[in-house]
Amino acid sequence: MLEVEHLVVGVDGRRILDGVSLRVGAGEVLGVLGPSGSGKTTLLRAVAGLVRCEQGRVLIDGRDVTEVPTHRREVGLMFQDYALFPHLDVAGNVAFGLRVRGASRDEQRARVEEVLELVGLRGYGARAVSSLSGGERQRVALARALAPAPRVLMLDEPLGALDRALRERLLVELQELFATLGLTVVYVTHDQDEALTLSDALVLLREGRVVRRGSPAELRAHPGDVWSARFLGFTNVLEVEVRADSVLLAGEVLARTAGALPSGRCWVLIRPRGARLEDSAPVRGTVEGHLYAGDQLRVRVRVGEGATLDVPVGDDAAPPPGSEVGVVVEPAAVELLDRSP
Amino acid sequence: MSARRLRRALPAAIPLAFLAVFFAYPVTAIVLRGLRPGGAWDLGAFGEVLTDPSLRRVLWFTVWQAAASTVLTVVVGLPAAYCFARFDFAGKRLLWAALIVPFVLPTVVVGAAFLSLVGPRSPVGVDLQGTVWAILLAHVFFNYAVVVRTVGGLWMHLDPHLEEAARVLGASRWQSFWRVTWPLLRPAMAASSSVVFLFSFTSFGVVLILGGARYRTVEVEIYTQTARLLNLDTAAVLALVQLVAVVVVLAAYARYQERRALSQQLRPAEETARRLSGWRDRLLLGANLGVIALLLAAPLAVLVGRSLSTPAGWGFEAYRALGSSRRGSVLFVPPLEAVRNSVLFAGAATLIAVLVGTLASFAIADSGGREARHARWIDTALMIPLGTSAVTVGFGFLIALDEPPLDLRDSVLLIPIAHALVAVPFVIRLLVPALRSIDPELRDAAAVLGASPARVWREIDLPLVGRALLAGAGFAFAVSLGEFGATVFLARSEWPTLPLAIYRFLGQPGPLNFAQAAALSTILMGLTVAAMLLIERVRVARIGEF
Numbered sequence: 035m036l037e038v039e040h041l042v043v044g045v046d047g048r049r050i051l052d053g054v055s056l057r058v059g060a061g062e063v064l065g066v067l068g069p070s071g072s073g074k075t076t077l078l079r080a081v082a083g084l085v086r087c088e089q090g091r092v093l094i095d096g097r098d099v100t101e102v103p104t105h106r107r108e109v110g111l112m113f114q115d116y117a118l119f120p121h122l123d124v125a126g127n128v129a130f131g132l133r134v135r136g137a138s139r140d141e142q143r144a145r146v147e148e149v150l151e152l153v154g155l156r157g158y159g160a161r162a163v164s165s166l167s168g169g170e171r172q173r174v175a176l177a178r179a180l181a182p183a184p185r186v187l188m189l190d191e192p193l194g195a196l197d198r199a200l201r202e203r204l205l206v207e208l209q210e211l212f213a214t215l216g217l218t219v220v221y222v223t224h225d226q227d228e229a230l231t232l233s234d235a236l237v238l239l240r241e242g243r244v245v246r247r248g249s250p251a252e253l254r255a256h257p258g259d260v261w262s263a264r265f266l267g268f269t270n271v272l273e274v275e276v277r278a279d280s281v282l283l284a285g286e287v288l289a290r291t292a293g294a295l296p297s298g299r300c301w302v303l304i305r306p307r308g309a310r311l312e313d314s315a316p317v318r319g320t321v322e323g324h325l326y327a328g329d330q331l332r333v334r335v336r337v338g339e340g341a342t343l344d345v346p347v348g349d350d351a352a353p354p355p356g357s358e359v360g361v362v363v364e365p366a367a368v369e370l371l372d373r374s375p
Numbered sequence: 376m377s378a379r380r381l382r383r384a385l386p387a388a389i390p391l392a393f394l395a396v397f398f399a400y401p402v403t404a405i406v407l408r409g410l411r412p413g414g415a416w417d418l419g420a421f422g423e424v425l426t427d428p429s430l431r432r433v434l435w436f437t438v439w440q441a442a443a444s445t446v447l448t449v450v451v452g453l454p455a456a457y458c459f460a461r462f463d464f465a466g467k468r469l470l471w472a473a474l475i476v477p478f479v480l481p482t483v484v485v486g487a488a489f490l491s492l493v494g495p496r497s498p499v500g501v502d503l504q505g506t507v508w509a510i511l512l513a514h515v516f517f518n519y520a521v522v523v524r525t526v527g528g529l530w531m532h533l534d535p536h537l538e539e540a541a542r543v544l545g546a547s548r549w550q551s552f553w554r555v556t557w558p559l560l561r562p563a564m565a566a567s568s569s570v571v572f573l574f575s576f577t578s579f580g581v582v583l584i585l586g587g588a589r590y591r592t593v594e595v596e597i598y599t600q601t602a603r604l605l606n607l608d609t610a611a612v613l614a615l616v617q618l619v620a621v622v623v624v625l626a627a628y629a630r631y632q633e634r635r636a637l638s639q640q641l642r643p644a645e646e647t648a649r650r651l652s653g654w655r656d657r658l659l660l661g662a663n664l665g666v667i668a669l670l671l672a673a674p675l676a677v678l679v680g681r682s683l684s685t686p687a688g689w690g691f692e693a694y695r696a697l698g699s700s701r702r703g704s705v706l707f708v709p710p711l712e713a714v715r716n717s718v719l720f721a722g723a724a725t726l727i728a729v730l731v732g733t734l735a736s737f738a739i740a741d742s743g744g745r746e747a748r749h750a751r752w753i754d755t756a757l758m759i760p761l762g763t764s765a766v767t768v769g770f771g772f773l774i775a776l777d778e779p780p781l782d783l784r785d786s787v788l789l790i791p792i793a794h795a796l797v798a799v800p801f802v803i804r805l806l807v808p809a810l811r812s813i814d815p816e817l818r819d820a821a822a823v824l825g826a827s828p829a830r831v832w833r834e835i836d837l838p839l840v841g842r843a844l845l846a847g848a849g850f851a852f853a854v855s856l857g858e859f860g861a862t863v864f865l866a867r868s869e870w871p872t873l874p875l876a877i878y879r880f881l882g883q884p885g886p887l888n889f890a891q892a893a894a895l896s897t898i899l900m901g902l903t904v905a906a907m908l909l910i911e912r913v914r915v916a917r918i919g920e921f
Contacts (some may be wrong), residue, residue, distance in 0.1 A: 134834070
């Protein structure tokens, strides 16, 4: 179990982490999602003891390790670019953590074989790390982090450097591995799909602060605020006007909601699956272009000055760019958002 | 002071103490000798030296020949740097390695080699002894590798796409060189030309042997004033003038590097070289190989030939004579003993240089961010002994370390310490880049995996710089083997070193003496080359500074 309490980390007078608190239960996978520069990597380095904390505490299995030096924290960290030791072969890399903890040669050999098998690199022990492909390096780094059986395994963008097909395959493998081993994991990424797939719980990090937390399902259902919704990959985040039970865009009625919303200007999320084109609709716009979301075709419609809406259409029913269309939205597809914190 | 800062300060303290006792203190003694001859400040000696017409000639000659040597070396070396950077040809790696040999050869060997080739007994009938050309040629011989390997070493990692992009944008061949490649090569150009300038400026052995009575550098003059004329005060002023000049050049260079620090995307050398195509390429490569053969190989070949020539044809007579102390010989001991002395001194000097150099390198490489400036100045400070010239070091030892509190006059250790002082900068130049090139994340990864700081040092740092360390040791060994300028002040007649023995033999008339000098030079060359071969074998593939 890992607990982080109000962690503050500064570098050269700038706060990289500004009071981050989080908790990962035993056997749980916590996804830490945030854009680059949000402090994700620093958070992992702080938990590992590689950067000094100005304030706050780090507890592992209930023990305060804030003042414990890195090499006695018994955490695992998989670096973004793997940081494999170039002067050691695959087995030497994987055995490193066992060796410096004084494990016997036999123990080392057995454990190295075991973890290499686990990551699908059986028989790779004597290979030089420079001869490995990107995917193989990733697996070696993972095996190295797993070998000493850390209390908490932290992964920093583990799939970031790999191409898409490989990434998807490894994502499934990681998911299986976490479940089989019952590991306590902190998984850092900027990719919302990765985070939503792997995590039991998620935190959204922005400029060194946690802006949103919850399960993947909760976050998908209620992204919360404008910034979080956009970062989670939702399009159709719009500023609209609400009057009684009507949502107005560019002065026309876009949707009628079931219950009454507070009147005034506010931000909403329109789920694409609840939007459709309709010739007689009062909200009029111009088709800007076509795009695919998975295997579903959508048209991007510009309404008025600032707003665009992505609306799903049938493959053979897409109006060409430039044509004028009307848009309506089902009430259930409208989600009210907070202003960004 | 926190424990962390203390841990950082310690590795710096030992090399700085070494520098203080064995460099700053002797140099201070020189300064005091020059500026306070009678116990009171007196700048009169300064004025006398600077207005003496013959000394002014020496100063002027020292400056212009150093400038001329630098320009000449760059002009000859730049095309070769291009060939090594951009062409693939048979034997390239071997030749690249062999280029380093002239640079590490002892000055007396170079002097002897040029004396054999273009001296009074020249096989090609050209006698340049006593002319400035012999000196300039020898300096180019010496420093060719500095320019070719420093500039070529950077050039081979420059992305050829940059020049191609310039060509596509409409630049001519010349424009794309001048506007794209040249600015990118400038750091290496500045580094190598300042090294060449300093080496030529403080040239001693070569000028002593080839310059005759007419041409003397400040360095030679210091030696002459001390050893021959016993004019210690004049020598001290000259040493002071030279020291100031060296510090000015080094400081200018350090400032330049600071302003010019430019990070660029470097490519692996294998990706930037191409096969020869067309007569232009062939001609350029052929011409450069010709220069290498004539300038670098011919003098050494003639030298070896000289050692094997006897009045009755070819033979090992000169070598056989080395085992015994001839009557009327210039040495008190059999010349072969000089070989043993040199190897022993070099071993001790290597030990000291590696110890001091390693600690200094860790101190320099360990400091990042705000301390980086600081580190650059330590780096420069430790370079000063290299530029200051061995003669100043030897002279300083002579006048400072022969009386309490430090009386080492009779200590055999004095020689290896002087040699180590000259060798430390080489160790640092090799080790610091190797240490800096270690990805700090490797240390972090090791710590996360449970390695204590000491363990990280042993398991990560040491193995990764091990080969650079060996290379540094080889360099230190070679430098010590060939050291002449300091040794000439410090070596006692019962402890001659190889270069000293060679110099003595060269000063004697008669073909056998010359053949013996050539034979000892050949042995010295063999030892040096052996040390260098070791370096090349263990050398880490990387972007080098020499």
